[in-house]
Amino acid sequence: xxxxxxxxxxxxxxxxxxxGAAGLLARRNVVFMLLSVEVMLNAAGLAFIVAGxxxxxxxxxxMFLFVLTTAAAEVAxxxxxxxxxxxxxxxxxxxxxxxxRG
Amino acid sequence: MTWWATAxxxxxxxxxxxxxTLALARRLPHAVIAVIGAGSVGLAMCLAAAVxxxxxxxxxPAGVVVWRWMEVDxxxxxxxxRLDALAAVFIFVVAGVGFLIHLYxxxxxxxxxxxxxxxxxxxxxxxxxxxxxxxDNLLLLYLGWEGVGLxxxxxxxxxxxxxxxxxxxxxxxxxxxxxxxxxxxGLFLLFGSLGTLNIxxxxxxxxxxxxxxxxxxxxxxxxxxxxxVGKSAQLPLQTWLxxxxxxxxxxxxxxxxxxxxxxxxxxxxxxxxxxxxxPAARLLVxxxxxxxxxxxxxxxxxxxxxxRVLAYSTISQIGYMFLALGVGAWAGGVAHxxxxxxxxxxxxxxxxxxxxxxxxxxxxxxMGGLRKVFPFTGRAFLMAALTLAAVPPLTLTFNSKDTIIxxxxxxxxxGAVLGAGALxxxxxxxxxxxxxxxxxxxxxxxxxxxxxPGALMVVPFVLLALLGAVAGAPDLIAAFTGRNFLxxxxxxxxxxxxxxxxxxxxxxxxxxxLAAVSLAGVAAAYVLYLPGRRWLAxxxxxxxxxxxxxxxxxxxxxxxxxxxxxxxxxxxAVRAGRGDLFDLLVNLPAHAGDALHALLxxxxxGRLRWYAALVVLGAVVYLAxxxxx
Numbered sequence: 169x170x171x172x173x174x175x176x177x178x179x180x181x182x183x184x185x186x187x188g189a190a191g192l193l194a195r196r197n198v199v200f201m202l203l204s205v206e207v208m209l210n211a212a213g214l215a216f217i218v219a220g221x222x223x224x225x226x227x228x229x230x231m232f233l234f235v236l237t238t239a240a241a242e243v244a245x246x247x248x249x250x251x252x253x254x255x256x257x258x259x260x261x262x263x264x265x266x267x268x269r270g
Numbered sequence: 271m272t273w274w275a276t277a278x279x280x281x282x283x284x285x286x287x288x289x290x291t292l293a294l295a296r297r298l299p300h301a302v303i304a305v306i307g308a309g310s311v312g313l314a315m316c317l318a319a320a321v322x323x324x325x326x327x328x329x330x331p332a333g334v335v336v337w338r339w340m341e342v343d344x345x346x347x348x349x350x351x352r353l354d355a356l357a358a359v360f361i362f363v364v365a366g367v368g369f370l371i372h373l374y375x376x377x378x379x380x381x382x383x384x385x386x387x388x389x390x391x392x393x394x395x396x397x398x399x400x401x402x403x404x405x406d407n408l409l410l411l412y413l414g415w416e417g418v419g420l421x422x423x424x425x426x427x428x429x430x431x432x433x434x435x436x437x438x439x440x441x442x443x444x445x446x447x448x449x450x451x452x453x454x455x456g457l458f459l460l461f462g463s464l465g466t467l468n469i470x471x472x473x474x475x476x477x478x479x480x481x482x483x484x485x486x487x488x489x490x491x492x493x494x495x496x497x498x499v500g501k502s503a504q505l506p507l508q509t510w511l512x513x514x515x516x517x518x519x520x521x522x523x524x525x526x527x528x529x530x531x532x533x534x535x536x537x538x539x540x541x542x543x544x545x546x547x548x549p550a551a552r553l554l555v556x557x558x559x560x561x562x563x564x565x566x567x568x569x570x571x572x573x574x575x576x577x578r579v580l581a582y583s584t585i586s587q588i589g590y591m592f593l594a595l596g597v598g599a600w601a602g603g604v605a606h607x608x609x610x611x612x613x614x615x616x617x618x619x620x621x622x623x624x625x626x627x628x629x630x631x632x633x634x635x636x637m638g639g640l641r642k643v644f645p646f647t648g649r650a651f652l653m654a655a656l657t658l659a660a661v662p663p664l665t666l667t668f669n670s671k672d673t674i675i676x677x678x679x680x681x682x683x684x685g686a687v688l689g690a691g692a693l694x695x696x697x698x699x700x701x702x703x704x705x706x707x708x709x710x711x712x713x714x715x716x717x718x719x720x721x722x723p724g725a726l727m728v729v730p731f732v733l734l735a736l737l738g739a740v741a742g743a744p745d746l747i748a749a750f751t752g753r754n755f756l757x758x759x760x761x762x763x764x765x766x767x768x769x770x771x772x773x774x775x776x777x778x779x780x781x782x783x784l785a786a787v788s789l790a791g792v793a794a795a796y797v798l799y800l801p802g803r804r805w806l807a808x809x810x811x812x813x814x815x816x817x818x819x820x821x822x823x824x825x826x827x828x829x830x831x832x833x834x835x836x837x838x839x840x841x842x843a844v845r846a847g848r849g850d851l852f853d854l855l856v857n858l859p860a861h862a863g864d865a866l867h868a869l870l871x872x873x874x875x876g877r878l879r880w881y882a883a884l885v886v887l888g889a890v891v892y893l894a895x896x897x898x899x
Contacts, residue, residue, distance in 0.1 A: 193883050201878075266876035 449500015
């Protein structure tokens with residue numbers, strides 16, 4: 169079984185990250201924005217894995233575990249925030265929360 | 271030290287303690303406030319009487335030093351009190367009349383939301399005045415002087431929810447401040463050249479160091495006069511007193527009769543040695559007094575508001591006192607203060623009864639016929655008005671004013687002009703006093719009473735009116751024998767004019783002549799002002815008459831002139847100075863911060879996706895830079 173070249177893995181991570189960022193900017197629904205952030209996080213995780221396997225060291229996988237926990241915590245807090253958001257504003261449109269302007 | 275000198279500090283301390291209690295204790299029932307407020311002044315009155323008796327019995331003035339403030343290079347101001355004949359007369363009148371006014375206030379102010387504040391202010395007022403009168407040095411006197419000014423501000427603005435009352439209070443405070451500043455400069459001058467502020471030492475050194483007509487003495491005299499003119503509402507600083515009628519009526523009574531406006535008279539009498547050394551300053555006192563007396567007398571003839579008539583009357587009567595002081599009849603001026611305190615407080619308390627019991631109690635022309643509505647009050651009011659008019663035989667004023675007029679003729683400083691002015695003033699005084707009575711109490715009934723005055727209001731009023739009227743009887747008899755108890759008592763501390771050989775026949779003729787002058791004023795008021803007389807109204811309708819009337823009603827244009835000459839230029843200068851260079855410099859950081867804030871604040875759109883886009887943009891730019899460079 170031939171190894172995947174590192175460039176391919178990194179390009180995939182970059183494309184995933186860009187898609188996540190594009191989703192974050194394009195979507196107005198906060199749930200989908202949270203999902204986009206998850207995609208971006210996993211893109212970063214993928215980059216760690218790829219780099220770790222390239223040098224044959226375990227650090228990359230350790231870092232991915234950290235990213236995973238961070239993502240879990242972030243989802244927990246993020247979903248709670250979204251719940252509050254919806255209760256307060258009655259919508260999931262991120263542009264509705266603009267009262268901190270100026 | 272005699273026992274009464276030891277008790278001296280208690281006289282101002284009692285009302286001061288009343289003030290402290292009322293100012294600090296919250297939630298007192300009104301009955302307790304009334305007892306503390308009136309009781310402290312009543313005790314002070316009893317003590318003042320006891321101290322006065324002690325003074326008469328022991329025969330010599332005495333003082334007591336309570337506390338020394340500091341000692342710096344020979345300058346050692348003390349809280350020291352001293353009682354002589356002049357101070358004894360003043361404290362008894364201040365505390366006695368003050369007590370009756372306090373008693374009256376307990377009923378007049380009943381139900382007022384500021385009941386405690388009112389009595390606290392009144393007590394502090396009396397305490398300040400007693401301190402002023404008893405002080406043995408000029409610094410302590412100045413403390414009392416300023417305390418009196420502060421209390422006048424507090425009490426004139428008692429009903430502060432009405433903006434006009436606040437304006438009147440500020441006006442009183444600021445106008446008298448002009449005089450206070452002059453007095454302070456005068457005290458600096460005295461301390462600088464005499465080296466002491468103790469009144470007795472200063473006067474003794476002045477008499478030893480200065481020759482008659484010394485420029486320093488004249489300057490000091492004029493500065494003291496300026497201070498007295500401010501407090502006593504004489505020309506040209508008289509404008510505050512008519513507006514001071516914004517306060518509750520008993521406050522007006524207290525300001526006019528016992529405290530505040532008589533402080534100037536006291537100050538000049540106390541510093542009489544300086545004025546004897548400065549004939550020019552003394553002549554100025556007499557001229558200011560005579561001019562004020564005539565001007566305010568004519569002003570009183572034109573007023574519609576019952577309290578404003580009385581205010582102008584006070585200015586005019588204080589003018590009499592200044593005239594007496596100016597011609598050297600020191601005791602005569604102080605004697606007139608005593609009688610004035612009695613009848614003027616009676617008139618104010620009477621006016622207060624009308625104001626309290628009528629729906630519209632201020633306008634004289636809306637009254638009329640009140641003799642039938644308040645028969646008893648009407649008789650007492652007539653008695654007080656006749657006392658003001660100095661109608662013989664049973665009025666003390668007849669005597670004290672008569673002394674002033676005669677001494678104005680006789681005195682070397684006075685002469686025919688001042689004497690004639692005093693005589694004319696007597697006619698005008700009688701005319702406006704009786705005009706007041708005729709308009710309010712005679713003719714057809716103008717309005718009915720809403721309520722009856724209570725005993726607490728009527729008794730002090732009638733008592734003061736009676737005291738004013740009958741207290742002169744023994745002195746009138748004594749006048750024919752050449753002795754006057756009050757004047758003789760005052761001459762213990764104040765020098766008398768060089769006495770002439772007594773000529774009983776002439777004295778009798780003078781008395782009759784002066785009585786005729788007063789009666790002429792009464793007759794003039796009867797002819798001109800009795801309701802139903804048409805002649806004067808016809809004259810006032812003519813253009814010239816109307817202009818004259820407007821002039822007198824508005825206080826002879828002094829307010830307008832001050833507004834034009836002082837207030838407007840000052841307000842203009844303030845407005846013009848608002849945007850000057852220094853303001854620009856000071857405001858520059860503030861404006862810069864404001865602009866920066868606007869710039870950065872524009873970035874804060876509050877939109878989450880906008881922030882995310884900026885973050886992404888920043889990351890892209892950073893990446894591009896690291897890759898490319």
